[in-house]
Amino acid sequence: MTVKDVGIGMLGSGFIGEFHTLGLRYVPNARVVANYGAGPERREAFARRFGSRPFDSIEEVCADPDVDLVVISLPNHLHLEAVRTATANHKAVACTKPLGRTAAEAAEMLRLAEDAGVFHAYLENVVFTTETMRMREMIEAGAIGRPITIRAREGHTGPHASHFWDAALAGGGALLDMASHGAEVARYLFGKVVAVRDVFAWGATLVHGDRMSGEDNAVMLVRFEDDRLATMDVSWSSKGGLENRFEVYGDAGRIVQDITSTVMRAFIERPAGYIGEKADTETGWVFPVPDETHVHGHDAMMREVVEALRAGTAPRETFRDGLAVNSIIDAAYRSIRSGRWEAVEPVKTRAVSTRPGDAVAAAMVASR
Numbered sequence: 001m002t003v004k005d006v007g008i009g010m011l012g013s014g015f016i017g018e019f020h021t022l023g024l025r026y027v028p029n030a031r032v033v034a035n036y037g038a039g040p041e042r043r044e045a046f047a048r049r050f051g052s053r054p055f056d057s058i059e060e061v062c063a064d065p066d067v068d069l070v071v072i073s074l075p076n077h078l079h080l081e082a083v084r085t086a087t088a089n090h091k092a093v094a095c096t097k098p099l100g101r102t103a104a105e106a107a108e109m110l111r112l113a114e115d116a117g118v119f120h121a122y123l124e125n126v127v128f129t130t131e132t133m134r135m136r137e138m139i140e141a142g143a144i145g146r147p148i149t150i151r152a153r154e155g156h157t158g159p160h161a162s163h164f165w166d167a168a169l170a171g172g173g174a175l176l177d178m179a180s181h182g183a184e185v186a187r188y189l190f191g192k193v194v195a196v197r198d199v200f201a202w203g204a205t206l207v208h209g210d211r212m213s214g215e216d217n218a219v220m221l222v223r224f225e226d227d228r229l230a231t232m233d234v235s236w237s238s239k240g241g242l243e244n245r246f247e248v249y250g251d252a253g254r255i256v257q258d259i260t261s262t263v264m265r266a267f268i269e270r271p272a273g274y275i276g277e278k279a280d281t282e283t284g285w286v287f288p289v290p291d292e293t294h295v296h297g298h299d300a301m302m303r304e305v306v307e308a309l310r311a312g313t314a315p316r317e318t319f320r321d322g323l324a325v326n327s328i329i330d331a332a333y334r335s336i337r338s339g340r341w342e343a344v345e346p347v348k349t350r351a352v353s354t355r356p357g358d359a360v361a362a363a364m365v366a367s368r
Contacts, residue, residue, distance in 0.1 A: 004310050005068075006030040009061040009091070011082050012073030013037025013046035015160055016096055020073050020123065021050050022293040023302030030306045033066045058082055062089040069094060069309055071123070075163040076101050076170045083109040092119035094305050094315075098180045098329065099322025101171025103345060106326040110319040121305045121315040122322040126181045126244070127188045128297035128304065131257040135248060136189060138255055145252030150189055150230040152182030153245045155238030156278035158208060158216070165212045173214025175203050175336075176329055178234035182246070183328045184321060186222060186230035189248050196324075197225045198341045201332035207237035220332045223341070241287065242278040259295065264288045323347050 008024065010017055010032045017037065024030050032052040037043040040054070047054040055061045058078075062070055062085045070086040072079055072095040079095055086093040093113060099122055100106035113120035126132055139147055159165065159177065167173050187196075199222050203215030216236040223229055235243075244259040260276075264287065271282040276289035277296075289295055301317075308315040324347050334342040 004029065006306050006309060007033040007064075007066045007068045009033070009064060009067035009070045010035040010046075010050075010052065010073060011037075011058055011061060011070060011078075012096075013043045014073070017046070017071075017073035019125075019293055019296070019298045020071050020096070020302060021046075023298035024306070025293075026299060027303050027306050030302075034061045034064045036061045058085050062086045062091055067091060069119075069306070072096060073123075075161070076176075077163070080105050080109060083112055087112045087116040087118055090116060090118060092121075092309055094121035094123050095319070095322065096123045097125075097184070097322065098171070098176055098326060099319060100326050101176070103323060103326040103330045105171075106319070106323040110323050113319055119309050119315075120319045121308070122317040122319055123301060123305070124181065124184045124317050124321070124325075125297040125301050126185055126246075126259070127317065128301035129259055129295070130297075130300070131259060132185060132188070132246065132297070133300070135246070135255050135257060139189060139248065139250070143253060144248065144250030144255060147190060147248050147250045148228055149249045150182075150186045151247045151249075152179075152185060152230070152232045153234075153243055154178040154181060154232070155235035155243040156241070157239060157280060158236045160278075165208070165214075167212060167214025170214070172329070172333065173203070173205075173212060173218070174216055174234045174236045175201065175218040175220065175332055177236075179218065179220050179232040179332070180325050180329060181244075182220075182230065182232035182234070183222060183325045184317075185246055186232075187321070187324065190224060190228060190230070192321075192324075194228070195225045195346070196328055196344045197223050198343045199223070199328055199331040199335055200341045201335040203332075203336045215336070218332075218336075220328075222328060239280060241280050242276065260289075262287050262289050262295075264290060320347065 032050050035052045036055050043054040069092045072082045201220040203218035206217050208216045220232040242260045247256045275286050305315050327345050331342040331344045
């Protein structure tokens with residue numbers, strides 16, 4: 001059987017754009033054919049590395065007839081413009097997290113995609129890691145009984161790019177950047193048939209006040225309609241490298257995973273090059289990540305997106321999910337200001353098909 005070629009237009013030639021491109025390496029007949037990024041030198045270097053054609057604008061990439069799927073790996077403030085341009089050119093579109101800076105932006109992106117009738121995917125890599133998917137399988141098998149609470153801890157010493165530090169431009173600080181992962185992990189593990197009711201949050205600038213106005217540390221409590229709770233603890237001032245720990249507790253057991261733990265460790269007196277995302281040191285005891293693209297879920301995520309596009313079906317994560325996450329984060333920022341639990345605005349969307357795993361979650365809710 002012939003596999004349909006899928007040409008990718010990559011918007012963003014930086015850190016996350018490279019992850020998304022490397023995530024295509026094992027996907028048959030799918031490759032980046034056009035790219036755009038900040039500055040001619042960076043986009044031309046990207047094009048040489050991955051064999052694509054560099055363009056000078058978002059519009060040129062989206063209008064390219066060889067592009068079937070536009071992948072948005074740009075800073076937060078450019079997501080809406082990119083979705084507007086891609087949908088105007090009737091291209092399938094996939095966007096990195098967070099979908100928008102606010103729920104209003106995310107809702108507009110969903111509207112644009114649905115009105116244009118184009119395929120849309122939300123690129124949340126953590127729900128595609130081997131460990132997170134195995135957690136879901138164990139929950140569905142009833143291994144820990146009914147899941148009761150979820151806890152996420154994510155931290156590092158701060159973003160790698162300057163645009164993250166401008167809260168007004170990016171839409172927020174550590175909360176938007178990192179708790180968006182935990183919010184979607186919680187929805188994925190509890191089952192998306194259970195809506196989020198309200199959120200309580202704290203956030204403050206404790207360490208990086210000299211370079212940012214947003215929060216560099218935050219805690220968010222997410223309460224679902226059935227009173228179950230997920231907690232996200234995030235930091236841009238955590239020393240010792242990237243932290244990504246997720247725990248789920250049930251009435252018959254618990255599951256704990258640490259995506260950033262690695263089977264490798266080394267003591268080195270000379271630098272060995274790239275060790276892993278947000279590594280704080282190049283010598284002494286280091287913990288290299290053997291295949292970071294796979295470990296962080298980008299291989300599985302990009303394969304699923306391309307295969308869904310080829311099959312003409314909705315991907316596992318769509319803009320509806322991105323809007324749900326933005327709605328949770330919006331409520332968290334309102335809570336930081338008010339000091340109270342804040343209701344999450346219900347997500348109004350068109351009909352959505354129910355996945356088998358969500359049917360299992362619904363049965364668990366009904367049995368309480």
